[in-house]
Amino acid sequence: MIAIAKRSSGGARKAARIVFQAALVIVVAAVFYGAFVNAADHLARANISSGFRFWNNTAGFDISQTLIAYSSSTSTFGRAFWVGLLNTLLVAALGIVLATMLGFTIGIARLSRNWLVARLAGGYVGLIRNVPLLLQLLFWYNAVLKTLPELRQSLMLPGGGLLNNRGLFLPAPLFKPGFGGVVAALLVGLVASYVLHLWARHRQERTGAQPRTGWWMLGLICGLPLVAFALAGFPLSFSVPQLGRFNVAGGLEVLPEFAALLLALSVYTAAFIAEVVRAGILAVAPGQTEAAQALGLRGGLTLRLIVIPQAMRVIVPPLTSQYLNLIKNSSLAVAIGYPDLVQVFAGSVLNITGQAVEVIAITMAVYLVISLVTSLLMNLYGRTTALVER
Amino acid sequence: MKRAATALAFVTLLACGAQAAESPTLKAVKARGELICGANGQLAGFGMPDPQGNWTGFDVDFCRAIAAAIFNDATKVKFVPLTATNRFTALQSGEVDVLARNTTWTMSRNTTLGIDFAAVNYYDGQGFMVHKDLKVSSALELNGAAVCVQQGTTTELNLADYFRSHNMTLKTVTFATVDEAAKAYDTGRCDAFTTDSSGLYGVRLQLNKPDDNIVLPEIISKEPLSPSVRQGDDMWENVVRWTHHAMLDAEEFGITKSNVDQQLKSANPEIRRLLGVEGQFGQSIGLTIDWAYRIIKLVGNYGEVFDRNVGQGSPLKIARGLNALWTKGGLQYGLPVR
Numbered sequence: 001m002i003a004i005a006k007r008s009s010g011g012a013r014k015a016a017r018i019v020f021q022a023a024l025v026i027v028v029a030a031v032f033y034g035a036f037v038n039a040a041d042h043l044a045r046a047n048i049s050s051g052f053r054f055w056n057n058t059a060g061f062d063i064s065q066t067l068i069a070y071s072s073s074t075s076t077f078g079r080a081f082w083v084g085l086l087n088t089l090l091v092a093a094l095g096i097v098l099a100t101m102l103g104f105t106i107g108i109a110r111l112s113r114n115w116l117v118a119r120l121a122g123g124y125v126g127l128i129r130n131v132p133l134l135l136q137l138l139f140w141y142n143a144v145l146k147t148l149p150e151l152r153q154s155l156m157l158p159g160g161g162l163l164n165n166r167g168l169f170l171p172a173p174l175f176k177p178g179f180g181g182v183v184a185a186l187l188v189g190l191v192a193s194y195v196l197h198l199w200a201r202h203r204q205e206r207t208g209a210q211p212r213t214g215w216w217m218l219g220l221i222c223g224l225p226l227v228a229f230a231l232a233g234f235p236l237s238f239s240v241p242q243l244g245r246f247n248v249a250g251g252l253e254v255l256p257e258f259a260a261l262l263l264a265l266s267v268y269t270a271a272f273i274a275e276v277v278r279a280g281i282l283a284v285a286p287g288q289t290e291a292a293q294a295l296g297l298r299g300g301l302t303l304r305l306i307v308i309p310q311a312m313r314v315i316v317p318p319l320t321s322q323y324l325n326l327i328k329n330s331s332l333a334v335a336i337g338y339p340d341l342v343q344v345f346a347g348s349v350l351n352i353t354g355q356a357v358e359v360i361a362i363t364m365a366v367y368l369v370i371s372l373v374t375s376l377l378m379n380l381y382g383r384t385t386a387l388v389e390r
Numbered sequence: 391m392k393r394a395a396t397a398l399a400f401v402t403l404l405a406c407g408a409q410a411a412e413s414p415t416l417k418a419v420k421a422r423g424e425l426i427c428g429a430n431g432q433l434a435g436f437g438m439p440d441p442q443g444n445w446t447g448f449d450v451d452f453c454r455a456i457a458a459a460i461f462n463d464a465t466k467v468k469f470v471p472l473t474a475t476n477r478f479t480a481l482q483s484g485e486v487d488v489l490a491r492n493t494t495w496t497m498s499r500n501t502t503l504g505i506d507f508a509a510v511n512y513y514d515g516q517g518f519m520v521h522k523d524l525k526v527s528s529a530l531e532l533n534g535a536a537v538c539v540q541q542g543t544t545t546e547l548n549l550a551d552y553f554r555s556h557n558m559t560l561k562t563v564t565f566a567t568v569d570e571a572a573k574a575y576d577t578g579r580c581d582a583f584t585t586d587s588s589g590l591y592g593v594r595l596q597l598n599k600p601d602d603n604i605v606l607p608e609i610i611s612k613e614p615l616s617p618s619v620r621q622g623d624d625m626w627e628n629v630v631r632w633t634h635h636a637m638l639d640a641e642e643f644g645i646t647k648s649n650v651d652q653q654l655k656s657a658n659p660e661i662r663r664l665l666g667v668e669g670q671f672g673q674s675i676g677l678t679i680d681w682a683y684r685i686i687k688l689v690g691n692y693g694e695v696f697d698r699n700v701g702q703g704s705p706l707k708i709a710r711g712l713n714a715l716w717t718k719g720g721l722q723y724g725l726p727v728r
Contacts, residue, residue, distance in 0.1 A: 060546075246536065247536050247581065337541075354502055
């Protein structure tokens with residue numbers, strides 16, 4: 001029937017295509033609708049409660065790391081969801097930053113002319129890529145826990161911190177009213193140094209002279225806030241962690257579970273990013289490097305100014321995939337007890353309310369949204385590195 | 391002619407109706423030839439496979455009793471290890487026929503999950519275990535402590551409630567399984583470990599230095615542990631419920647695994663009804679009339695099962711306490727078979 005439609009005139013062909021596509025959409029929608037109605041019917045018949053009323057019920061359980069206010073007696077399951085989500089986003093964001101830094105370093109090191117550096121980087125990639133992430137996570141968790149001292153023998157860090165196997169306890173900053181001015185000064189400093197950077201680039205393009213902006217930028221970013229800090233009367237004090245009878249009271253706590261998860265995710269994803277970076281660099285025509293050397297540019301400058309900007313075109317799409325992998329792999333936090341979204345929501349909340357279908361659907365939707373937003377942002381960045389065809 | 395046909399249809403319907411009063415779960419179990427039982431897999435004394443792969447435990451023996459009643463063979467059971475997170479989903483979806491996994495009977499579980507609890511086979515309560523060198527003698531001294539707990543259980547909720555009602559702060563460290571929580575407690579990650587007090591003794595045995603840990607005296611909650619089944623299958627629920635009561639009645643009447651054959655000749659009408667010498671009570675739950683005899687002969691009465699798994703005949707040595715028979719001051723009350 002399709003063959004007949006092709007031989008006919010353009011209008012009929014187009015109509016046939018539309019009809020087939022519309023029919024397919026209707027069939028797929030009917031399948032999904034049928035599945036949904038079927039599930040709802042089965043749940044009702046089995047007397048399993050459904051719906052989203054549980055969102056506003058009191059949670060009743062404690063969470064060990066909360067970036068927003070949360071109390072076991074008054075907070076709802078919805079609040080617990082947000083706590084878990086923020087924990088996931090925190091470890092994912094830091095993981096992406098660390099993995100990128102480490103991955104780029106290893107990837108470039110693998111192409112180094114130094115035989116030892118290249119082989120070490122190659123060994124790193126070969127080992128880390130081929131061991132399952134869960135095993136690496138358990139290794140880091142046990143390595144982190146076993147090597148840290150017990151509570152009674154905590155390591156005292158300079159500045160008032162404590163390190164033991166319950167976590168890293170740092171003095172927590174307590175902001176007094178004048179601190180807003182310091183933050184404003186920091187923002188002004190950042191904007192000013194960016195403007196300075198643009199001016200320096202403009203000057204270089206016009207006259208060829210490279211004005212030295214490094215120290216000026218440092219002064220703006222650090223000095224302005226310091227001045228504001230002094231003017232506001234030092235609006236900052238610290239809550240120093242103290243060893244209590246059982247635990248450490250006060251201070252900012254970094255859980256060992258968080259550290260282990262961050263390390264495992266970063267190290268693992270960095271191995272994959274290293275290979276992506278290596279592929280990107282190798283994809284840049286060798287003529288570019290030769291031309292740069294003919295112009296007298298040294299190795300580091302060639303890499304930074306000529307090769308990497310062109311390699312980014314090839315690096316960005318697989319890099320996006322690695323970022324998405326890292327975000328989804330963070331759900332392995334369940335294995336070590338870090339309270340991320342899966343552990344808090346699809347673990348505790350699911351078990352207490354018993355509503356598996358709703359909870360898992362929400363969790364999947366959240367991961368889908370996070371991944372879509374990440375890939376959207378990366379695609380936008382990728383467009384800035386794309387080749388502009390004349 | 392028409393009247394004869396109507397009468398014939400009526401009789402056929404009645405006959406079908408009589409047959410249709412069979413439980414779908416029981417029918418499926420008989421057709422399959424074995425019972426599928428959801429068990430713990432990691433709790434010493436309640437449900438754990440030994441190094442050779444044979445399952446032993448208090449809840450395990452309960453499932454074996456059901457299998458003995460149905461098949462006259464206590465080995466026709468398949469055990470599925472379930473975590474606290476997936477135990478209810480496994481039961482709801484039909485993956486297991488009965489869930490005997492030290493699960494507390496609570497209102498929300500009874501009303502919102504579509505499951506029914508058959509009978510409380512173990513009256514338990516939540517307790518704490520602490521390192522001995524902390525020199526703590528009561529749970530009320532645990533202000534500010536870090537406590538390791540398994541996530542998704544009533545334990546997690548009771549812990550928060552207890553500390554809040556006594557104006558104490560705590561740091562919860564949650565893990566997916568009791569094993570991981572116990573291991574973290576052992577390495578010193580937490581000051582205290584909490585779970586049902588029956589589990590505390592079992593977990594203590596598996597720690598590095600069991601004697602360096604003490605169980606605190608406070609019982610902070612009621613944990614009536616009960617096997618559960620899906621709602622909607624009343625006859626199957628009765629099979630599970632009356633298995634428990636048969637074992638209680640047997641202990642009350644003094645029937646044990648070794649003397650059950652002699653007890654068949656007893657003149658006591660209660661014993662005769664229980665063992666099926668008189669009456670046909672087994673048939674009303676889809677089993678044979680010697681269903682209780684099979685349970686006691688192949689598995690034992692409640693006291694024997696308790697003793698060999700968690701009592702004096704086991705490494706845990708838990709006292710009968712609330713689980714003693716009502717005649718001895720406990721809460722276990724066997725309902726009459728009549």
